Structures are given as structure tokens and as C-alpha cells.
Amino acid sequence: MSNFDLRSAARPDPDAILAAIADYTVADLPDSPVAFTTARYCLLDALACAFLALRVTECTKLIGPVAPGAEFRGGARVPGTTYELDPVTAAFNIGTMVRWLDFNDTWLAAEWGHPSDNLGAILAVADYRNRRGGSRGNRGASPMTVRDLLGAMIKAYEIQGVLSLENSFNRVGLDHVLLVRIASTAVATHLLGGSREQIIDS
Known part of the structure; x- marks a missing residue:
């Protein structure tokens, strides 16, 4: 139980788990050939699922701009389509495509989940960032490479996976995609150039 006084205007320290997630997210990854090779296979698998989903009319009805003509020139591209969208809409599009057939990867622990569900956000933000010239506060930064993208995937997979080991949200009536959100x-x-503190706040 926290000793936080509700009447105080002082901001409490963040929960330890939020600080640990932020510390891990901003840290450099160790050079693990196995992790990067596995991430590459996961990326290829997810993209294959996404491209096959484009053959399904029910899926293609859900993707695209939120309104006709509401594309965002220079925005995030949706693989396999001609759409250029804002990063949030692109993330929804990509995530829908990856998940539509339910063939994508699965992780089973205390909670189950599909770690490649994270690719909606990762691919959309990575493409948007590269097309806009770097992350916020870091304009002109070197473009993200495929290795950078794989590193982001590794971090997302590990955050979701480690939280899944000891937390079962379905048991209390919450959907497992809560861990994808985190x-x-x-x-x-x-x-996008967020600091450790901004990651905690987000």
C-alpha cells in the first residue's frame, strides 16, 4: 500500500513496473543474433498474414482513411496498399491486416497473446518517422534501418511477453490486448523521440 497522501499536490513516484518498462525501452539492446533472426522471421510472418488478409473483402472494407479523401500525403504507408495515412489510422490498418486471419504468432503463458499485434504501431510510427525526417526533437536524425525496426519489435515482444508470464487479465475479465497497448x-x-519520463507518462 502506498503512503501517498491524496491531499498532496506533489506528484508521486511512478510505479516500479512503469519505470522498469521505460528503462528497458530506452536502453540499447544486446547484440543477440538469435533475437534479431527471430524478429526477422516474425516480421515476415506478420507481413505474409497482412498481405493474405488483403484478399478478404471484409478486411479491406475496414482499412483506408477514416473518410474518403482523408489521406495524409507523406504519412505512414500501409503495406500492400497505396494508402498514406496519419500514424494512428495507419496503425489500425496494419494491425487489422496482421490480425485478420488470426494466423499470426502466439505466446502462451499466464496470459496469452499475439506479439505481432504490436506491428501496427511499430510499422506505422517507423515509416512516419522516416518520411518526416526523424523523431520529434531529433530532426535530421539518421533514418531508421530494418535493424532498428527489428530492435523495436524485440523490445515490444519482450515487454508483452514478460508481463504475460505472471499476469492473467482474462481471469478478471479483461482482454489480453491490454499488454499490446502497454x-x-x-x-x-x-x-517518436520520447524520453524515459514521457514513456512512463504515456
């Missing part, structure tokens, strides 16, 4: 938010904030 992992995607941390990694996307970092990709």
Missing part, C-alpha cells in the same frame, strides 16, 4: 505505447513513444 508494449506498443512504450516502443512507439520511444520511436
